[in-house]
Amino acid sequence: MVHSDRGGEFLSKDFTNFLEKEGIVRRLIVHNTPEHNGMAECVHRTIFNTVRTLLAESSLPPFLWGEAHNHAVYVYNHSPRSFLQFKTPFEARYGVRPNCTFLRPWGTCVLVKMDATSKLAARAIEGRYVGYDFMSNGVRVYWPERHSITVERTVIYLTNDIIVG
Template identity: 40%
Template sequence: MRHKSEAQSLLKKFFSFVQTQFESHIKNFRSDNGGEFISLRSFFQDRGVVFQHSCVYTPQQNGVVERKHRHILQVARALQFHAHLRTQFWGECALTAVHIINRLPSPVLSFKTPFELLYSKPPSFSHLRVFGCLAYATNS
């Protein structure tokens, strides 16, 4: 997403994706009172989604999201630091951090992984490689 104006169409696509791929419905949507979501009230009402929003300028009301965001950033920073990567690879660090976190067991989820709860099977680890290692392209 490059602009906030894209949020509405992307959110509608995400709702369809969840319904089609996981045969599930989103029940609650929590926002930080951003204007891009306020205009979606009728969309939420039509689908029976509870729309919750926090008070303006109170990030402490979004505690769960803020903690998860901090967790992702800390893992991404650790990957970047350990691999001695430049800032231009920050996006790859963040994506890799989320990928790893989704495959780690959590005590909050009864020591299951988010992947396992979503797909009803344990994740495979065979595709994982050392992050930030030196690699060469070949034409073999």
């Protein structure tokens, strides 16, 4: 059974056909009553509170909310839950504890190694860590001066002006 708030993404013909094909019952709630969606709304609230906190703590621009959201969801899905006997959702699904040793605080300053153009040119430039790229095992770096994000391989994380990795 799926409960939804009559949002357009839940009323499309493709989604309706998928539900029917899979034998899933749809229950629609009245608009502006998120309390009727119970746990889903609680999770959404938790995730978006985390997104707001990540953006505020890092002082990065609000348009990076999608990157913060991806990071928040990853951390949420890899954190223990009391209703899972203090296992993570990942562990409940796959039977092994997740490896989160590569995670760093979102928005951390990083130095990205660059190919030097001359002997005296800088060997690294500063960016901001906005997540791990699971498609390539790289690091997603936001470049404030360019307002863009790239995936990088060789980074050094800076926390409180101390190199940590």
